[in-house]
Amino acid sequence: MNFHQLHIFYTVAERGSFSAAAQALHMSQPAVTMQIQALEEHFGTKLLNRSTKRIELSEAGRILLPYARKILELSRETDAAMAAFSNMLLGRLQLGASLTIGEYVLPRLLGPFGRAYPDISIMLKVMNTSQILEEIAGHQLNFGLIEAPVEHPDMVLEPVMEDELKLIVPSGHPLAERPDPIELSEVLTYPFVLREKGSGTRKVMEDVLIERGIDPGAIRTVMELGSTGAVKSAVEEGLGITMLSTSTVKHETALGLVKMIDIADASFKRNFYAIQLRSALLPMSATTFLTYLKEQRQ
Template identity: 30%
Template sequence: MTPPDPESLRLLVLVGELGSIGAAAAELRVSQPSASKRLSSLERRLGLPLVERTRQGCTLTPAGIMVCDWAKQVLAHVDGLMNGVRALRAQHQAKLRIAASMTVAEYLVPRWISQLRVALPDVHLELDVANSVAVAEAVRHGHADLGFIETPVPPEGVSVRFVTRDRMVVVAPPEHPWARLHRPLTATELAATPLIVREHGSGTRETLYRALSELGADPVTPLLELRSTTAVRNSVVAGAGPAVLSVLAVATDLTEKRLVDVPVAALDLRRPLHAVWRSGLQLTGSAAALLAIAMRTPELRA
């Protein structure tokens, strides 16, 4: 026996309460013929006569009364289930889980979040900071609603939208020999120098290595490998060695001459910043609003 559907049970309960198929149909906003057909189908499915039809209206049979009482219990549980689901959906929609690569998370996302909270003050925001590969994985597996990455080539398996363009610069401490050069470095010289770099999976590192590879230069083993943009920047300021970082991370240091911008001939260190979200989903609500804010970011040329 196939279990009856909740709407058929709800119709039976209303017929018992209102004494009329027509009144029950009107309550459920269906036609009377459709309601009558549904009741007949329910009787056939259960193998029991449930309703006595007369010219004066309808009454439930003894079996119908018992089934109606059980149906009320079932419907109470169904209504409780749906109320709980609606509450969970409302809670989920009011929470926005963001994942962002290091540079974007440290220098752009705070500004975007501040603007979002002006428009949507009740949204609860969660930010997970990781490298670009980890961000894409978080989005792909549903652990983040919206991600921002720095890799020059967007990953597969996610929806992608261009946000803005960043520029990276070679930086060195003022006492480094590169600070006294009167000509640009060559890509070969840069590749042959041990640098302070981010870990594998970082968009910063991938952009640098891809740009060097396009000029036929293979980078040597790094001087230091660190897991955050801030750690790389602090190491360069402390005099540990040169690095390649987003202009976002070192703009103040360059202005205040704690670091020197070292030009490199023919090396293109521009990179796109992308938003990513789970493939096949359409962004709505707070996620769509944050993406719109992010896409108004001007291209970073300084």
């Protein structure tokens, strides 16, 4: 059995046609057809039904497909493990990330990764979750990093990093002068500046409140803003307090512009998730990068 032929078979099955597979593999269509025929001769059975415009798997092909996937994944994992010793990993990594991850979390991680793997080029798009899903489905991104879990029939989620929201108040605020932690009931008596509804950060905060039997609508919201930077600026100006990821306010905290406060009776922890097509095999560069992200949790 030829490993290269299994790779071609998997790509044809994923893409749904010989022409699309040939384009993805940078091969001619006759060469793809010839390798599939050789694999079918090896097993002595048809793997693909070619009677329709879109290629369909035969019963034997459906049985072979998960085995082919496992073999290819194991090969990529092996290459990634060995690349850690040689630092000779090559490739182009295309990923999308939601706002908090893309603007505040990844920048500090990309430097060390780039020094460890200088021959991997990274193209990062910062966009909302729906845009990330759309570009993954269109094979424009290898995978995405998002702040809240979503359900999609063609995609799979995996937690890769941990994050925590903290209460953020401006310097000089009454709560900034108090020894923390502060009770949640007292925190909710103050006016809030929040991200817009539907943002991952706001959803985490509201989910925790609901779990504690508190209606998020009861929060005294004086302003809703569409970016974390705008929220931070409003808090600095004393317009209200907020809940933000600790990774987004390190600079402002160091300068003494705001203070992070622990809440005594509530924890606002969450995971960041990698999302990818269920049927797709990640390139080795992507597998290595995700492994690197998971290692940061340890």
